[in-house]
Amino acid sequence: MTAGSQMLEAATHFRLQSRRILSERNGYDAQSAYVEQFWLPVLGPSTTFLIRHLNMRLALEGEGVVLDAALTARSLGLGEHPGRHAPFLRSIRRAIDYDLVSVGERDENSPESEVQILVRRLVPMLSSRLAERLPEPLAREHHRALTRSTEEETPLVRRARQLARTHQELVTQPRRVAG
Numbered sequence: 001m002t003a004g005s006q007m008l009e010a011a012t013h014f015r016l017q018s019r020r021i022l023s024e025r026n027g028y029d030a031q032s033a034y035v036e037q038f039w040l041p042v043l044g045p046s047t048t049f050l051i052r053h054l055n056m057r058l059a060l061e062g063e064g065v066v067l068d069a070a071l072t073a074r075s076l077g078l079g080e081h082p083g084r085h086a087p088f089l090r091s092i093r094r095a096i097d098y099d100l101v102s103v104g105e106r107d108e109n110s111p112e113s114e115v116q117i118l119v120r121r122l123v124p125m126l127s128s129r130l131a132e133r134l135p136e137p138l139a140r141e142h143h144r145a146l147t148r149s150t151e152e153e154t155p156l157v158r159r160a161r162q163l164a165r166t167h168q169e170l171v172t173q174p175r176r177v178a179g
Contacts, residue, residue, distance in 0.1 A: 007103060008092060009084050011115040014067045016058050017104060019118035026161055027122025030055040035123050038142050042130050043098065046091040049076050051100050054119045066114065092117075099124075 028034040030052045040048045053076060057065055070080035073088035081087070095101040100123065104116030126134075131142050 007106075007115050008089055009082075010113060012069050012113040013111075013115075014069060014072070015104075015107075015110065015114055015116045016054060016065050016067065017063055017116060017118050018058060019102060019120050026165070027120075027124045030123055032123075034125075034145070038126050038131070038134065038138065038145075039123060041134055041138060042126065043094060043100075046076070046078060046087060047094040047098075047100075050088075050091045051095055051119075051123065054101065054117070055121060058119055058121070 035048065035052075043051070053072070057067065069088065073080045073086070076088070076091075078087040078091065083089075092101065096103070100120050102118045104118045107116065110116070125146070126142065131139055134142060
């Protein structure tokens with residue numbers, strides 16, 4: 001068992017932080033139809049709802065919000081059972097496996113039972129390998145969606161996406177704005 005797994009099992013609280021990843025591709029909001037249509041069959045419902053929930057809490061309450069693990073598990077319908085086979089912990093580990101969240105470094109000032117979770121704010125496009133594992137009709141739809149998006153994206157659309165991301169960052173992080 002790894003140190004990260006032991007930390008997750010012992011955690012009673014999770015401190016959420018955004019994990020910004022720079023890439024050429026923008027990604028999709030966790031609440032998007034893309035995530036529901038294409039990531040749901042890969043992640044399963046528990047992990048998909050977990051990712052959406054974590055992103056929603058960050059958007060509503062800001063960086064550093066602390067979640068009670070048992071309460072969060074119950075609110076997602078995963079029960080509050082402790083242990084490494086608990087559905088809630090399995091969902092977190094699955095999100096880690098797909099690089100949608102990661103465990104942050106422990107802060108000396110935080111209690112031992114608190115684990116920092118770095119949440120990816122934009123869910124990436126499925127890799128080719130994952131897209132190939134989708135059921136055939138979904139794999140074809142995914143290919144069509146990718147083809148459409150690359151054909152339709154003009155420099156103006158790319159600029160609009162960049163402005164929307166900047167606006168979202170300003171809205172979800174009001175503590176950074178002086179005024």
